[in-house]
Amino acid sequence: MSKRVKDLDSRLERLEGALTLANTGTFDIDVEVSDELDFDDPLTAVETGVYVLINDMGEQVMESRKRSQELQDKLNLIEKQRQAIEELSTPIIKIWDQVLVLPLIGTLDTRRSQKLTEALLTDISATQTKVTIIDITGVPNVDSAVANHLLKTVAAVQLLGASCVITGIRPEVAQTIVHLGVDLGGVETLSNLAEGLQWALNRLKYRILKEEGVQ
Amino acid sequence: MIVVRIKDVGDIIKARSAVKDVAEKLGFGIVDRTRISTAVSELARNIYLFAKEGDVQIEELSNPHKGIRITFIDHGPGIEDIDLALKDGWSSSNGMGKGLPGARRLVDLMEIESQPGKGTTVIIEKWLKG
Amino acid sequence: MITQSIPILKLKEFLLVSIQTDLHDRMAEQLQYDILQHISKTGAKGVLIDISALEMVDSFIGRTLADTARMASTLDAEIVIVGMQPAVAITLVELGLSLGDVKTAMNLDEGYTLLVEQLSKNGSNQIESEEKEEVSIDDSG
Numbered sequence: 142m143s144k145r146v147k148d149l150d151s152r153l154e155r156l157e158g159a160l161t162l163a164n165t166g167t168f169d170i171d172v173e174v175s176d177e178l179d180f181d182d183p184l185t186a187v188e189t190g191v192y193v194l195i196n197d198m199g200e201q202v203m204e205s206r207k208r209s210q211e212l213q214d215k216l217n218l219i220e221k222q223r224q225a226i227e228e229l230s231t232p233i234i235k236i237w238d239q240v241l242v243l244p245l246i247g248t249l250d251t252r253r254s255q256k257l258t259e260a261l262l263t264d265i266s267a268t269q270t271k272v273t274i275i276d277i278t279g280v281p282n283v284d285s286a287v288a289n290h291l292l293k294t295v296a297a298v299q300l301l302g303a304s305c306v307i308t309g310i311r312p313e314v315a316q317t318i319v320h321l322g323v324d325l326g327g328v329e330t331l332s333n334l335a336e337g338l339q340w341a342l343n344r345l346k347y348r349i350l351k352e353e354g355v356q
Numbered sequence: 357m358i359v360v361r362i363k364d365v366g367d368i369i370k371a372r373s374a375v376k377d378v379a380e381k382l383g384f385g386i387v388d389r390t391r392i393s394t395a396v397s398e399l400a401r402n403i404y405l406f407a408k409e410g411d412v413q414i415e416e417l418s419n420p421h422k423g424i425r426i427t428f429i430d431h432g433p434g435i436e437d438i439d440l441a442l443k444d445g446w447s448s449s450n451g452m453g454k455g456l457p458g459a460r461r462l463v464d465l466m467e468i469e470s471q472p473g474k475g476t477t478v479i480i481e482k483w484l485k486g
Numbered sequence: 487m488i489t490q491s492i493p494i495l496k497l498k499e500f501l502l503v504s505i506q507t508d509l510h511d512r513m514a515e516q517l518q519y520d521i522l523q524h525i526s527k528t529g530a531k532g533v534l535i536d537i538s539a540l541e542m543v544d545s546f547i548g549r550t551l552a553d554t555a556r557m558a559s560t561l562d563a564e565i566v567i568v569g570m571q572p573a574v575a576i577t578l579v580e581l582g583l584s585l586g587d588v589k590t591a592m593n594l595d596e597g598y599t600l601l602v603e604q605l606s607k608n609g610s611n612q613i614e615s616e617e618k619e620e621v622s623i624d625d626s627g
């Protein structure tokens with residue numbers, strides 16, 4: 142004995158429509174199927190099942206979208222903080238009349254190097270500073286890319302009419318630079334910051350004398 | 357879209373100043389503005405030198421990158437070997453061969469389409485970074 | 487098209503060129519010619535080229551400046567490029583251009599001092615340029 146199914150065609154059409162929408166990622170369907178649920182109707186169970194499932198899926202998708210948005214926000218925040226730390230970690234310090242020091246810490250990629258160069262040159266030009274010391278003691282890996290960034294920065298400083306020395310060249314760094322065949326010719330390099338300062342003062346024609354026989 | 361016709365050396369200045377205005381309006385900083393107008397100067401000069409005349413088209417970009425797109429179109433002799441033309445220091449005239457490779461370093465995207473005898477189209481884009 | 491010319495002034499024993507307008511190729515070539523003519527006429531030993539108003543230096547202008555400096559040195563004159571803007575310097579380096587051995591200075595004062603120093607180094611002039619300052623540092627505490 143078969144049970145009667147009301148409005149079969151239109152209900153099947155609605156089911157199909159809902160499934161198609163769900164397939165394309167749209168889950169907000171009108172769950173209300175018929176005015177009153179008729180559980181004798183064999184299609185009702187299927188309809189209820191399908192619509193409840195779609196509804197659940199919709200909620201899950203919403204939830205996971207929210208999650209991934211939260212995750213994205215957090216990633217953005219981390220990126221912002223990373224940038225802030227980078228900027229904080231590269232101060233441009235005036236250590237003497239006409240002498241700036243740029244103590245580099247961390248890695249040097251193209252973007253950071255461009256930002257640094259821009260900040261440094263703007264500073265040099267605004268303060269008309271004659272000598273800049275770039276100290277790379279805090280740069281862990283000086284590969285050919287990093288060396289090239291440094292060379293560009295030095296070249297740009299020199300175009301302004303200022304001079305530049307790179308200090309903090311550790312023995313390993315000297316080795317890598319030579320092994321990589323990087324040509325630092327034309328760029329003044331010194332092993333440490335103290336020597337850099339000495340060089341800068343010489344260049345500015347200062348002479349530091351220790352007072353003798355202090356009373 | 358703004359179009360600057362290149363026929364005379366003076367038009368190179370017109371192209372770069374038109375581009376500079378658009379770049380400034382879009383919010384590019386001074387260094388990027390200088391990078392863009394320098395690239396334009398190189399590519400507009402190539403039109404003037406090698407094709408005698410052509411057009412520089414300037415457009416705003418919004419998707420997927422906000423920025424500026426500049427298209428250089430000429431119906432000159434075309435470039436036989438694009439890879440070679442992009443090599444630092446290679447020039448068919450007595451130039452320094454810095455124009456194409458240098459311009460490419462100054463922008464975020466550069467595409468060249470060229471057919472010998474038909475002409476050359478160079479597209480460059482610079483994107484606004486947050 | 488009218489080619490404006492850029493004025494070349496005398497600054498004591500040197501020449502001063504101040505570029506105040508956007509340069510196109512023909513103007514740059516004309517300027518090179520004018521500078522060399524002035525050097526030869528006046529016997530000037532140094533030229534200061536102030537480019538602080540230049541918003542960009544492309545490969546053509548860069549090459550013209552570098553060439554002019556080399557040509558001037560064969561006429562026994564030194565050229566100093568003065569006041570390049572930071573954005574221009576950064577772009578020039580990224581473009582891959584080097585101005586060769588061309589001397590640069592941040593401002594006219596320093597450019598002038600540089601020329602004077604250069605002259606006395608070359609021995610062709612007796613201008614006194616040593617101005618050593620002494621700083622004493624008290625390291626007793």
Ligand SMILES: Nc1ncnc2c1ncn2[C@@H]1O[C@H](COP(=O)(O)OP(=O)(O)OP(=O)(O)O)[C@@H](O)[C@H]1O
Nearest residue numbers: 402406434441447448449451452453454455456476
């Ligand atoms: N629009 C063009 N039509 C035809 N050939 C071109 C065009 N642009 C570039 N080229 C070819 O590509 C070569 C390299 O161009 P590029 O701008 O790098 O160097 P250049 O113009 O020769 O010298 P520079 O730009 O340094 O003065 C040119 O010498 C020329 O042969």
Ligand SMILES: [Mg+2]
Nearest residue numbers: 398402455456
């Ligand atoms: Mg060219």
